[in-house]
Amino acid sequence: MISISFFNVLGVRPPDECLNYAWLTDPQRAITRTSLPSKCDNNLEKGWYRFGSLAGSAMPTDCVPTNHCGGMAPGWLQGSHPFRRYQIVKRSVCFHWDSDCCRKRHSIRVRKCDGFFVYYLSKTRPFATELGKCSLRYCGNKKRGTCCIVKKIKCVGE
Secondary structure (H helix, E strand, C coil): CEECCCCCCCCCCCCHHHHEEEEECCHHHECCCCCCCCCCCCCCCCEEEEECHHHCCCCCCCCCCCCCCCCCEEEEEECCCCCCCCCEEEEEEEEEECCEEEEEEEEEEEEECCCCEEEEECCCCCCCECCECCCEEECECCCCCEEEEECEEEEECC
16 A cells, blocks of 8 residues: 655645555556466455556556456446546446456446546455356556566566
8 A cells, every 4th residue: 555645736635545545566457468367356455546567557448358357357447537637436347258348347436646547446246157256357458568677678468
């Protein structure tokens, strides 16, 4: 959890969730990543989250193919992100499974902060598929590989 105490240039204190959130950075959350065994978010604690690093910078707003983002039923944001500073909106996360881009749906909140978004997420409910019960996972919007330093420069995610 990150906690920063400051006021922005205009002297306005950002909403608490723009200062206190957890990160979702697992590269397997990227929309181009496929992986087995499948992961899910059934243990995610309820709270504010920000996407970052190799997961991407936000939740995708288009249907993601099944078996991507490291899960069997990937979650994507139905509707647009808020566009005004500190605006908060209610949205649904759709989980794509079995040719249905919105087979399962979770209600969330999305806040626009200074240069990024945070999402009020909760654990996903079990959803039985022929491959098991752990299948729903929130996706990040990372599409292309990114170079990072891991003892040497290595490109991952392409």
